[in-house]
Amino acid sequence: STAAEAARPVPTYLLTGYLGAGKTTLLNRLLRESNTRFAVIENEYAMEFAIENELPTQPQPGSSSSGAVKVYEFGDGCVCCSASEEFELALEDVLERRDELKYEAIVIETTGRALAGPVTRILQSPTFAPRLDLSGVITVVDAVHAVRYLDPANPAVEFKEQIHFADTILLNKMDRASSDNVTQLEQAIATLNTHCQVYHTSYCDVDVQQLLRSTRGANQAAGPEDDELLALQHDRSISTTGANLDKPLPSRARFEKWLQEVVTEHHNDLARYKGVIVTRTDPAHVAPNTRGDLAVWTLQGVHEHWELQPRALAPDEPLPMTRLAFIGPNMDRHVIRRRFYESFDPSE
């Protein structure tokens, strides 16, 4: 049976979804809650935006990932375009090491900016089709923030394309979504994709076994509109900006005040932001992870919603630097950077 197993194409799942929709949340859930041992290929944002590796690095009880391979974006490219060669090399590597890694399935998480169609084409190309079986394209949709991408003035081509190519859609963030938003998104989904199954989720709380079992549906046939969608180019109005600081911020409260001001003003353009923040401790924010009088926090933000959480620091881990990254359409790259340095490093 081992020989037969080795010859069988590896079930392969593609996780897509626009910026901040919940792909990493879903990936972590798959690794934690399924009985399947996965090899993971992650398409990370360009280095300037690759703040944190959020993937559990330790194998979890009951399920273990056999290591993650990362494929970074280059310039404004990702696995669907300019980094596709790198993606193919990563995939080749994972497939060649099947005996060694002993995984049962492959899961690929793309960045929010990646188009799904070109990636499925690579997976179904003659190079890979005999060795892997595209078992599902799972697209996560942000039920709180995605309504703005239905506005014709705000096209976000990737968002619609990812819905079109889905076999399964998680309409996620239901804990915060208004019923009006959900209705609008359900209608849009029905127009863009007539085959997919839609689950309503909070923090991607789907039955993972059921999700993995749902087979790839009728969506495999390329219709005429596929060609149109396959010809899509990335949304060029999207840009990234970041700031680094090698000395601690005065306090968590000061940083929160600064961030809230920026977010209030720019939230429509701040599709996604992340960061690692090092602050001095203050009595109002006792952190469980202080070193001397310093504490480290992780920032996760999507439009107007953000959260700052204490970040664990291993005893021998060097203190990280404060690093912030913002990504979004029509974003004034320089304004946010300048405001950060003006507030926290006026000497620069």
Ligand SMILES: Nc1nc2c(ncn2[C@@H]2O[C@H](COP(=O)(O)OP(=O)(O)OP(=O)(O)O)[C@@H](O)[C@H]2O)c(=O)[nH]1
């Ligand atoms: N309120 C709420 N927040 C959620 C839910 N799912 C995810 N989030 C939060 O949304 C943020 C983005 O989630 P991620 O899983 O990192 O999203 P992603 O799609 O991987 O984001 P990218 O880094 O842009 O690829 C995080 O702060 C999550 O905790 C949800 O169902 N409800």
